[in-house]
Amino acid sequence: MRWRPGLRAAVILGMFLGMPGVPAAGGLGAESFVLANGMRVVAVPMERPGVVHHAVYYAFGAADDPPGQSGMAHFIEHLMFNGTASTEEGEYKQIIGRNGGSTNAYTAADVTAYYATIARDRLETVMRLEADRMTGVVFEADNFEAERQVILEERLQRTENSPSGLFREQLRAASWQAHPYGRPLIGWRHEIEALTQEQVEAYYRRHYGPTNALLVVAGDIDAESLRPLAERTFGAVPAVGEPVPQRPAEPPHRARVTVEMEDPRVVRPRWSRQYRAKGYFSGAERESATLDVLAAVLGGASGRLRRALVVDRKIALSAGAYFDGDSRDGGFFLVYAMPTDDTDIVDLEAAVNAELERVADDGVTQREVERAAYRFAAGEIYARDDVSGTADFVGRTLVKGGTLEDIDGYIALVRSITAADVVGAARNLLADPITITGILRPESAE
Amino acid sequence: MRWRPGLRAAVILGMFLGMPGVPAAGGLGAESFVLANGMRVVAVPMERPGVVHHAVYYAFGAADDPPGQSGMAHFIEHLMFNGTASTEEGEYKQIIGRNGGSTNAYTAADVTAYYATIARDRLETVMRLEADRMTGVVFEADNFEAERQVILEERLQRTENSPSGLFREQLRAASWQAHPYGRPLIGWRHEIEALTQEQVEAYYRRHYGPTNALLVVAGDIDAESLRPLAERTFGAVPAVGEPVPQRPAEPPHRARVTVEMEDPRVVRPRWSRQYRAKGYFSGAERESATLDVLAAVLGGASGRLRRALVVDRKIALSAGAYFDGDSRDGGFFLVYAMPTDDTDIVDLEAAVNAELERVADDGVTQREVERAAYRFAAGEIYARDDVSGTADFVGRTLVKGGTLEDIDGYIALVRSITAADVVGAARNLLADPITITGILRPESAE
Numbered sequence: 001m002r003w004r005p006g007l008r009a010a011v012i013l014g015m016f017l018g019m020p021g022v023p024a025a026g027g028l029g030a031e032s033f034v035l036a037n038g039m040r041v042v043a044v045p046m047e048r049p050g051v052v053h054h055a056v057y058y059a060f061g062a063a064d065d066p067p068g069q070s071g072m073a074h075f076i077e078h079l080m081f082n083g084t085a086s087t088e089e090g091e092y093k094q095i096i097g098r099n100g101g102s103t104n105a106y107t108a109a110d111v112t113a114y115y116a117t118i119a120r121d122r123l124e125t126v127m128r129l130e131a132d133r134m135t136g137v138v139f140e141a142d143n144f145e146a147e148r149q150v151i152l153e154e155r156l157q158r159t160e161n162s163p164s165g166l167f168r169e170q171l172r173a174a175s176w177q178a179h180p181y182g183r184p185l186i187g188w189r190h191e192i193e194a195l196t197q198e199q200v201e202a203y204y205r206r207h208y209g210p211t212n213a214l215l216v217v218a219g220d221i222d223a224e225s226l227r228p229l230a231e232r233t234f235g236a237v238p239a240v241g242e243p244v245p246q247r248p249a250e251p252p253h254r255a256r257v258t259v260e261m262e263d264p265r266v267v268r269p270r271w272s273r274q275y276r277a278k279g280y281f282s283g284a285e286r287e288s289a290t291l292d293v294l295a296a297v298l299g300g301a302s303g304r305l306r307r308a309l310v311v312d313r314k315i316a317l318s319a320g321a322y323f324d325g326d327s328r329d330g331g332f333f334l335v336y337a338m339p340t341d342d343t344d345i346v347d348l349e350a351a352v353n354a355e356l357e358r359v360a361d362d363g364v365t366q367r368e369v370e371r372a373a374y375r376f377a378a379g380e381i382y383a384r385d386d387v388s389g390t391a392d393f394v395g396r397t398l399v400k401g402g403t404l405e406d407i408d409g410y411i412a413l414v415r416s417i418t419a420a421d422v423v424g425a426a427r428n429l430l431a432d433p434i435t436i437t438g439i440l441r442p443e444s445a446e
Numbered sequence: 447m448r449w450r451p452g453l454r455a456a457v458i459l460g461m462f463l464g465m466p467g468v469p470a471a472g473g474l475g476a477e478s479f480v481l482a483n484g485m486r487v488v489a490v491p492m493e494r495p496g497v498v499h500h501a502v503y504y505a506f507g508a509a510d511d512p513p514g515q516s517g518m519a520h521f522i523e524h525l526m527f528n529g530t531a532s533t534e535e536g537e538y539k540q541i542i543g544r545n546g547g548s549t550n551a552y553t554a555a556d557v558t559a560y561y562a563t564i565a566r567d568r569l570e571t572v573m574r575l576e577a578d579r580m581t582g583v584v585f586e587a588d589n590f591e592a593e594r595q596v597i598l599e600e601r602l603q604r605t606e607n608s609p610s611g612l613f614r615e616q617l618r619a620a621s622w623q624a625h626p627y628g629r630p631l632i633g634w635r636h637e638i639e640a641l642t643q644e645q646v647e648a649y650y651r652r653h654y655g656p657t658n659a660l661l662v663v664a665g666d667i668d669a670e671s672l673r674p675l676a677e678r679t680f681g682a683v684p685a686v687g688e689p690v691p692q693r694p695a696e697p698p699h700r701a702r703v704t705v706e707m708e709d710p711r712v713v714r715p716r717w718s719r720q721y722r723a724k725g726y727f728s729g730a731e732r733e734s735a736t737l738d739v740l741a742a743v744l745g746g747a748s749g750r751l752r753r754a755l756v757v758d759r760k761i762a763l764s765a766g767a768y769f770d771g772d773s774r775d776g777g778f779f780l781v782y783a784m785p786t787d788d789t790d791i792v793d794l795e796a797a798v799n800a801e802l803e804r805v806a807d808d809g810v811t812q813r814e815v816e817r818a819a820y821r822f823a824a825g826e827i828y829a830r831d832d833v834s835g836t837a838d839f840v841g842r843t844l845v846k847g848g849t850l851e852d853i854d855g856y857i858a859l860v861r862s863i864t865a866a867d868v869v870g871a872a873r874n875l876l877a878d879p880i881t882i883t884g885i886l887r888p889e890s891a892e
Contacts, residue, residue, distance in 0.1 A: 068694035248514035
């Protein structure tokens with residue numbers, strides 16, 4: 001359910017070849033082919049003897065849930081473990097487990113993914129099981145209702161019982177006027193409660209199938225050995241899978257929005273501000289790379305915000321910046337901070353703003369930009385130095401319309417970002433009054 | 447396109463019978479019957495010799511536009527004047543005009559209405575024309591594109607070129623998280639631009655028809671004489687008209703939202719605060735009547751807000767309150783004010799709040815409640831003392847699921863509201879931190 005960057009991780013693979021102190025990763029060396037039924041397959045060979053990560057990506061996610069039926073993709077994610085004509089409920093996980101593997105799935109806004117890490121000699125077993133449940137899930141009333149209760153409990157734990165979960169949901173809703181990104185990925189409670197088995201089964205039968213799916217296998221594999229396995233397993237599935245309907249697009253925003261929530265369970269206030277920004281997949285490739293670098297200049301342990309607000313002025317316990325630029329239909333540049341006990345939110349906000357203005361007015365050095373890019377990538381490389389992280393960034397990039405070439409291109413792009421680019425990006429952000437500010441407080445200020 | 451109260455006008459008809467100084471209106475005396483094809487017809491006899499108002503209400507409006515296709519109902523409203531197999535483009539209006547009548551239409555969130563006021567002896571002509579275009583509109587590519595341009599120009603004038611129009615749209619969007627009330631009635635520009643003739647024609651063919659329509663004729667008419675006319679005209683239309691899909695419901699709101707916009711064309715700042723409230727049609731009949739009375743206590747020329755902020759303290763140029771309680775799926779209690787030049791928005795907001803608190807803490811007298819109810823109804827009666835106003839409140843009430851009995855019942859309900867009810871309502875509003883505040887300013891305060 002967590003947002004996971006796709007393209008960013010690409011930086012890992014190529015940017016720091018030969019840089020001291022950063023583990024060098026080989027080039028992707030990925031190979032792609034398409035099965036007769038339209039399913040795309042990518043092999044990403046990695047030096048992990050005997051281990052593979054197998055992941056199937058469906059080219060739709062929570063943002064494609066039908067109107068009034070939020071939670072659809074996530075509900076199906078749960079039901080995918082509930083058995084087919086040839087496997088019992090829970091058997092999928094047991095078979096993977098018996099074979100020494102692990103499996104899970106996630107529902108993001110743009111994509112739904114099902115994956116397993118397993119020994120190379122059990123790969124075909126996983127492929128057979130995954131191909132089987134691609135169209136073969138058996139819907140059964142008792143299972144359906146039981147799964148609904150599991151999902152409602154998950155929503156209770158992650159959202160309703162969590163002030164920050166609830167607040168995130170409110171901020172998300174206030175950030176979008178027409179686009180379904182405004183809905184929670186797990187779904188609104190009342191819509192999860194109202195989903196019928198008929199609706200869910202109909203959605204599954206209509207959209208799940210090879211033509212909407214992408215397989216990525218990373219690790220001890222190559223295209224040549226993957227192809228016959230893929231043809232025997234996924235290749236046997238009929239060419240079904242209608243494209244999902246086009247999503248409503250977002251109109252221009254004209255007003256500044258502030259979202260404030262108080263909750264006695266909150267220990268410390270939190271402040272954040274989102275600037276609307278096009279993302280990589282909206283065609284803003286260079287802007288996207290620039291905002292990734294700006295986020296690294298401002299954010300992180302040695303970023304300007306932490307140095308100024310936490311270390312020097314001691315008005316914040318934490319402060320940072322982040323660019324959410326990997327969503328298919330646009331994203332946000334985010335700055336945030338958590339004040340110390342005797343700091344007013346208004347002063348905190350002014351201090352964050354001052355740092356953005358300092359970039360815009362006084363500039364940054366090329367050296368600072370290079371170090372920021374280095375930090376940005378280094379953070380990613382340690383987080384994703386495995387078969388699953390590699391497969392996942394390839395899968396998420398391709399399924400959103402990116403290409404293997406985009407991945408390599410992004411590396412060159414980030415390398416080409418200059419101090420002037422970063423200053424320009426900061427100026428653009430500050431020139432836009434149409435922001436979304438979030439304030440979460442321990443208790444009412446009134 | 448304007449919000450027009452339905453039930454409120456009911457108060458006119460019965461509440462002040464015999465009250466000095468308020469024109470007495472007779473009881474409704476409406477009679478209702480259903481045609482064989484499912485179309486409901488209501489005759490409202492009024493003493494207007496030789497004049498009738500004829501209005502057809504479709505039981506869906508802009509809130510029922512398909513997702514990503516906002517502007518659908520309004521687009522069809524325009525196309526309904528564009529000719530059928532037996533009338534040319536614009537002929538409908540010309541025929542009505544030649545016969546001394548006038549005609550128009552509107553698209554609201556819950557309902558679309560087409561109406562004409564005409565001489566009694568031309569009633570059948572109108573009915574024939576209206577029945578004809580109920581299913582007989584001819585779609586033609588040139589007309590369709592021309593009408594799109596007319597609609598985009600309308601949107602430009604009402605919304606994009608109007609800071610208050612734009613701001614209203616932003617506030618509306620921020621007021622709803624899942625329910626389509628958050629969309630503009632006229633539609634988002636990019637969605638109007640993208641509507642295809644095929645989509646619009648399919649929607650029209652699917653939903654327009656007698657089973658989704660209600661006819662109200664008010665004036666020199668009774669059910670006995672209306673019935674044969676209705677059978678000859680609307681009765682000849684086949685029983686088509688699928689119900690529109692159920693709308694997404696609104697989840698609970700958890701955060702306070704502030705929407706701020708600056709525009710150099712704005713002359714004076716405006717401040718408003720909306721409290722979420724169930725409306726009459728959500729089953730909150732008594733609460734709805736109470737909020738109507740509270741709005742009259744606080745708002746209007748002699749309401750508390752104007753007296754305190756404008757007359758006594760001179761910090762506002764205007765101030766008032768309003769209850770939007772006639773929407774099918776819930777509404778808002780609204781307080782608003784426009785500051786004088788030397789009044790800060792923060793002080794203005796505090797002053798409005800203080801008046802609400804004064805009701806909650808110090809109470810209101812029964813006499814003040816009675817006078818407020820009197821003012822509330824008097825304002826309505828003068829605005830609606832005609833055949834069109836009468837037909838419209840009947841039509842809008844019935845088409846949203848209300849009954850002729852509800853209309854009479856509402857009168858008794860408003861009469862029964864006590865000072866304690868009003869105080870309770872004010873306390874409930876103040877106890878709810880989850881409000882929506884709107885601030886429109888001449889220029890940036892930053």
